Amino acid sequence: MSDSLYNPFIDLIFDDHFCFLSGDLTTESMTVFPEWLMDHFKFGEDKIEMMDKMKSYTYADLKLPCSAQVKNAFSELDEKIQAAYSKGFEGMKALDEELLFLWTGRMVYGLLYYEMAYESSRLQKIGQEFRLSESLKNRFGYFHLMLQSIIKPITFKGKKPWSIAVFKLKYSADIFSFRDDAINLLFSFGVNGFGFIACLQDNGVIGAKQKEILEKISGHVLHPLQFEELYARFHYSDYILNYAPKYKVENVEGKITIEIANSEQDAQFGFWDEDVFSQLLSNYWQVYGIQKKDILQFQKPPKSFLENPYTKDFIKPESISLPF
Incomplete structure (x- = not known):
């Protein structure tokens, strides 16, 4: 894997001060689920549970820390997906698969990020260290690397x-x-x-x-x-x-x-x-x-x-x- 790009799975960094994708220091954020999607289907205030069923959020509350560059890149991607969505099946079928990968990957990674951050915080409170197997670190690290193709x-x-x-x-x-x-x-x-x-x-x-x-x-x-x-x-x-x-x-x-x-x-x-x-x-x-x-x-x-x-x-x- 390239050493020049940010990989949060090396040191398991899931901190609000660092962009989830680039690792840059930031005070900005973006929603896990595209805002236009939540507005259109009105599910922003619906609840979503973490895997252990002990913690829940509203979809609108799920936000990822991000740099301005990352936020702009996903905003531009959202516009392309929304335009294709308005054309129904034909519009979506015509999309380059890589765009669907990035758009879907943003939501899946966002949910994964929350699971990682929640579990890390939970274990820290009881004095335990958050760990992942090397195989998962490797897999998630490559997935994160692929998502960086939106800005790199x-x-x-x-x-x-x-x-x-x-x-x-x-x-x-x-x-x-x-x-x-x-x-x-x-x-x-x-x-x-x-x-x-x-x-x-x-x-x-x-x-x-x-x-x-x-x-x-x-x-x-x-x-x-x-x-x-x-x-x-x-x-x-x-x-x-x-x-x-x-x-x-x-x-x-x-x-x-x-x-x-x-x-x-x-x-x-x-x-x-x-x-x-x-x-x-x-x-x-x-x-x-x-x-x-x-x-x-x-x-x-x-x-x-x-x-x-x-x-x-x-x-x-x-x-x-x-x-x-």
Whole structure:
């Protein structure tokens, strides 16, 4: 990793006085979730809990210390995303994936930052030291480095280090749906018109594993149940993935290139346990009253709204009778 760029995971620095991205001293801040998004969907005053469920914030209260340069860079990015958003699926699909990576990465990293800062403060109060495993330090450090491409001359060489899938999606109202797993750098985003799923540091491995179903849904307007099932497949694939992303970072006269250093062949997926997956999926489908016992029944294939369990044909969204 380049020694010339700020890496808060070396010394685990999550302090309000230092810009979260550049490390510069600052008194400014920016919201974790874009202000236009919170205003449009009116969720700024809604509560979000930390992972241990002991601490909560409103979305509007989640703010990252940042330099003026970083704040301006993300403001410009927000304008591009908002313009694409106004054009619906076609606008979002036409975006360079790197812009979606940076925009999504800002929210995922912001949530990760709060988890790190909260845990560090909690342990300090009881006289304990905050620590992370070397593998997590390494992973988060590379993720942070990639985000710095919004303000630094950093480019990605060859295959991109993420999987991002954008698809058509239908809701019956102006709804904003998102799920995140900040520790595993996953995010899903859905509104009436389109949705996308992002695995922000899988080196494209999970996207490749889900290639067949992604090809099947192409051109179709997904039902929300299908959207949730698709994210569950990505999420569980990440859970059973045995793969440590590696990168080759070169700095030539201040210009940095990041290249994937290990191949898809190095990735191994563990056993797909339908019992565990059904429990995960039921958590996503619970708003429809669908429980694990409805998904996994004795002597029947697991329930799916994406594929016919016998023929593996794609299930047409219009054939699903449950409400949007």
